[in-house]
Amino acid sequence: MSRRDDAAGADIGAALYGLATRAARRLPRDxxxxxxxxxxxxxxxxxxxxxxxxxxxxxxxxxxxxxxxxxxxxxxxxxxxxxxxxxxxxxxxxxxxxxxxxxxxxxxxxxxxxxxxxxxxxxxxxxxxxxxxxxxxxxxxxxxxxxxxx
Missing domain, CATH: 1.10.10.10 (Winged helix-like DNA-binding domain superfamily/Winged helix DNA-binding domain)
Structure with missing residues (x-):
């Protein structure tokens, strides 16, 4: 993987992780x-x-x-x-x-x-x-x- 691919992977990973954690926090707490x-x-x-x-x-x-x-x-x-x-x-x-x-x-x-x-x-x-x-x-x-x- 090139540095550019590493940076893209980190950016995409951060975006997906942030989205997933915010979504999990919005689910009902039953x-x-x-x-x-x-x-x-x-x-x-x-x-x-x-x-x-x-x-x-x-x-x-x-x-x-x-x-x-x-x-x-x-x-x-x-x-x-x-x-x-x-x-x-x-x-x-x-x-x-x-x-x-x-x-x-x-x-x-x-x-x-x-x-x-x-x-x-x-x-x-x-x-x-x-x-x-x-x-x-x-x-x-x-x-x-x-x-x-x-």
Whole structure:
């Protein structure tokens, strides 16, 4: 990578990070960011072990166990046996958990739609041109974040 590419990467990274953190702060505070992220991970990847979820979300296994218990009591997740290994318990979304993820996602989309409505035609065209790169970045981030599925 050249110095120019390094500088562009830093500028783009700073812009995306700033946008993402401000967007996260605007979301409803009806649950912790870790809980919401865990639900989103389960929605994206399917059922996971508690140890896998802890690693993906960057918390300890006991903390994830507590988080899962609270979300289970709220009806957002359920524990189920793994058909291929009876010793393993998997955590999966319930319909209520999936609905929560969809509602939160839609609220985020709508917030960005309102902001995009304030842009000029040229700015919207620039974002449209960047969509393939942004989607690829999201895929790379998901691969990096989710790690191997067991």
């Amino acid at each position: 649950m912790s960011l870790t809980s919401a992220a865990t639900l989103a991970t389960l929605d994206r990847t399917g059922p996971r072990r508690i140890t896998d979820l802890a690693a993906v979300e960057g918390v300890t296994q006991p903390a994830m166990t507590t988080l899962v218990r609270v979300m289970e009591e709220s009806g957002l997740v359920e524990r189920q046996g793994n058909p291929s290994d009876k010793r393993v318990t998997l955590v999966s979304l319930t319909e209520a958990g999936a609905a929560y993820v969809r509602t939160r996602h839609q609220a985020g989309v709508q917030a960005f739609e309102r902001l995009i409505g304030e842009l000029t035609g040229d700015e919207i065209a620039a974002l449209m041109a960047a969509l393939p790169a942004l989607r690829h970045l999201a895929e790379l981030e998901n691969q990096d974040r989710d790690g191997p599925k067991r």
